Amino acid sequence: MRKAEWYDAAAGPHRNLADARDKVEHQAKRKMFAHTFAAKTVVAFEPVLRENLQHVPRFELYVDRSFGQLLYGHKLGCFDRGNDMLDAESREGKIYRVPFIDSLLNATMINNLLAIFSHILPVAKRLAKHHSYKKKGVDWENIVYHNTKKRMANPDPEDDLFTRMLQDNKGQALNVPFGEIMSECSSMMNAGTETTTAAMTNTIFLLYTHPVVLQKLREEIDSAAPRNEIPAYDVMSRLPYLRACIEEPLRVRPASSFGLPRIVPAGGREIAGKFVQEGVIVSVPTYSLLRDENVFKNATQYNADRWLTEDAGEKKKMMTNHLPFSTGPRACIGRNIAYFEQTVVIATIFKFFDCKVEEGFQLETQERFNSNPGDLPMEVTRRAS
Numbered sequence: 001m002r003k004a005e006w007y008d009a010a011a012g013p014h015r016n017l018a019d020a021r022d023k024v025e026h027q028a029k030r031k032m033f034a035h036t037f038a039a040k041t042v043v044a045f046e047p048v049l050r051e052n053l054q055h056v057p058r059f060e061l062y063v064d065r066s067f068g069q070l071l072y073g074h075k076l077g078c079f080d081r082g083n084d085m086l087d088a089e090s091r092e093g094k095i096y097r098v099p100f101i102d103s104l105l106n107a108t109m110i111n112n113l114l115a116i117f118s119h120i121l122p123v124a125k126r127l128a129k130h131h132s133y134k135k136k137g138v139d140w141e142n143i144v145y146h147n148t149k150k151r152m153a154n155p156d157p158e159d160d161l162f163t164r165m166l167q168d169n170k171g172q173a174l175n176v177p178f179g180e181i182m183s184e185c186s187s188m189m190n191a192g193t194e195t196t197t198a199a200m201t202n203t204i205f206l207l208y209t210h211p212v213v214l215q216k217l218r219e220e221i222d223s224a225a226p227r228n229e230i231p232a233y234d235v236m237s238r239l240p241y242l243r244a245c246i247e248e249p250l251r252v253r254p255a256s257s258f259g260l261p262r263i264v265p266a267g268g269r270e271i272a273g274k275f276v277q278e279g280v281i282v283s284v285p286t287y288s289l290l291r292d293e294n295v296f297k298n299a300t301q302y303n304a305d306r307w308l309t310e311d312a313g314e315k316k317k318m319m320t321n322h323l324p325f326s327t328g329p330r331a332c333i334g335r336n337i338a339y340f341e342q343t344v345v346i347a348t349i350f351k352f353f354d355c356k357v358e359e360g361f362q363l364e365t366q367e368r369f370n371s372n373p374g375d376l377p378m379e380v381t382r383r384a385s
């Protein structure tokens with residue numbers, strides 16, 4: 001099913017992989033990027049991830065900086081400055097600094113509001129022109145413009161996602177126009193940071209507030225990883241309890257939880273036993289799907305151990321319904337990066353750090369396109385050996 005016009009609100013003059021609604025255009029892009037996000041390609045970026053892991057206590061900056069570096073090959077400078085201020089550049093060449101997270105979240109917010117009025121989008125856009133969030137949207141575009149321009153001008157680039165996005169799987173240049181490259185980078189910087197930040201924040205919160213689960217996870221990690229070393233991905237990726245501790249937050253506090261709107265194709269379709277006319281917009285709310293009591297026992301409860309069930313039928317049923325990355329041709333292309341990052345980062349954090357979360361603290365969620373967790377105040381100390 002095609003994506004609904006809801007996705008037009010965020011789209012610019014050049015469509016990207018996430019907002020392309022035309023089937024042929026989307027398929028061509030998906031084919032173009034498939035090799036970039038293959039598990040083998042992604043794992044090759046482990047050195048970048050490890051280099052940045054020394055900054056893991058500054059977690060709120062970690063994902064953005066790391067992903068920025070994975071994409072562009074250059075450092076965004078957040079850790080050196082100790083904040084998330086990034087260079088942005090107007091088309092007139094004025095360079096200025098803006099906060100990365102605030103620009104991204106508020107740009108997403110205004111696009112979500114506009115999406116509600118996608119049937120009268122030109123009018124809605126005119127009305128929203130002077131909204132303060134619209135200015136954030138411009139800042140966001142200017143961050144991407146600056147970094148994309150800087151990367152294009154680099155005569156000796158690192159092996160980064162950018163290089164791979166511009167080549168086919170045989171290393172031949174794809175000659176993508178600058179506007180389209182920018183649009184893809186904007187979508188990747190958005191989809192690749194907010195989601196993993198949400199997933200990891202939720203994982204950290206749930207583990208530090210469930211000491212029994214935390215203890216069990218640490219025993220698994222400690223027995224597999226040398227004492228003082230950052231755990232290696234190929235070892236950590238084989239640990240079943242670590243994987244369970246990553247899956248369960250994606251289920252109980254999904255990073256993307258609303259229903260993704262799709263158009264019923266010509267001729268209509270039978271959906272869940274009911275005939276739905278063509279042109280009707282349908283969606284499955286991910287939040288409800290992941291809390292279906294028929295599939296997940298005590299679905300509202302956090303229970304990492306559920307993923308270790310030895311009942312093959314139950315496991316299969318859970319896996320079929322566990323769709324935090326969506327499913328089908330529009331499912332998340334970055335899921336290999338998401339699992340890869342989470343595996344290494346979560347293993348490292350829990351191996352080396354203790355965190356105290358205030359008793360009774362509730363982690364809020366703010367719905368934008370993604371379900372962004374609020375601030376998570378923690379007292380971080382080196383784990384006692």
Ligand code: HEM
Pocket residue numbers: 017018019030187188191192193195196199255256260324325326329330331332333334335337338
């Ligand atoms: C825990 C982390 C992540 C979650 C839960 C997640 C979830 C999702 C979901 C639900 C979709 C479908 C959206 C829709 O239909 O509108 C999606 C699409 C997408 N994701 Fe992710 N994502 C994650 C990480 C990433 C990362 C690291 C990237 C890296 C670049 C990424 C890039 C994309 C792109 C480009 C699409 C559009 C794919 C298409 O339409 O063909 N995501 N993601």
